[in-house]
Amino acid sequence: MRVRTALGGAIAASVLVGLTACGGPRYHYVQNDDFGVYAKLPSSWTIHDEKQLFPELSAQELKDFHQSNWMRTFTGHGLKADKSLLFVGDSGEPVGMVKIQALTPEIREQISLASLRGFAALNDGSKDLMQDPNVKVVKDEPVSFKGGFHGVHTVFETPIPDGGGATAVVDSTALLNDNSTIMYVFKVTCTTKCYFETHKDEIAKAVDSWTIQEVRS
Numbered sequence: 001m002r003v004r005t006a007l008g009g010a011i012a013a014s015v016l017v018g019l020t021a022c023g024g025p026r027y028h029y030v031q032n033d034d035f036g037v038y039a040k041l042p043s044s045w046t047i048h049d050e051k052q053l054f055p056e057l058s059a060q061e062l063k064d065f066h067q068s069n070w071m072r073t074f075t076g077h078g079l080k081a082d083k084s085l086l087f088v089g090d091s092g093e094p095v096g097m098v099k100i101q102a103l104t105p106e107i108r109e110q111i112s113l114a115s116l117r118g119f120a121a122l123n124d125g126s127k128d129l130m131q132d133p134n135v136k137v138v139k140d141e142p143v144s145f146k147g148g149f150h151g152v153h154t155v156f157e158t159p160i161p162d163g164g165g166a167t168a169v170v171d172s173t174a175l176l177n178d179n180s181t182i183m184y185v186f187k188v189t190c191t192t193k194c195y196f197e198t199h200k201d202e203i204a205k206a207v208d209s210w211t212i213q214e215v216r217s
Contacts, residue, residue, distance in 0.1 A: 069100070089169075097186075135158050
């Protein structure tokens with residue numbers, strides 16, 4: 001089965017809701033069962049699909065997008081869907097994404113830890129965060145899951161563009177499957193105070209929940 005065909009048939013992922021003992025929702029569970037992706041997010045964060053993110057796209061254009069991509073983004077309280085597409089969060093509420101992307105042969109030939117960091121954080125594999133003098137790396141560690149999934153988890157602090165000297169934190173994980181045909185991206189970002197103080201516990205739980213399980217055919 002070709003990767004494009006596999007991704008194209010895997011867009012019907014679910015968003016489940018976890019309930020408290022009193023019956024109120026505490027979490028959203030974002031899943032793509034075809035690719036084993038799972039993330040648990042606070043119910044106060046709003047989850048957005050591709051139709052909400054790209055309302056200008058036609059049905060055919062969305063179908064073409066789904067041939068090689070699956071994505072869910074999220075925003076903290078009061079933020080609109082388009083905020084979740086920011087590469088560097090500029091508000092006091094978390095924003096981020098969960099993304100699956102089929103890689104072209106050209107990208108697979110050049111993929112490395114440096115390009116994985118760039119893809120996950122800035123959607124640009126040519127960006128080497130470790131060499132950027134404006135970036136303060138807080139954490140950089142290898143990640144692996146059963147089934148051959150492997151990659152890197154990076155947390156870094158960076159100036160917010162046009163932010164008047166304010167800084168943000170980007171927490172991103174990029175993983176490849178065992179034959180490097182598919183990339184999985186998990187990301188959350190917001191201001192430095194938001195990440196380390198205001199929403200510290202919520203973000204930590206969300207990051208810890210992200211996982212990829214081996215899917216048996």
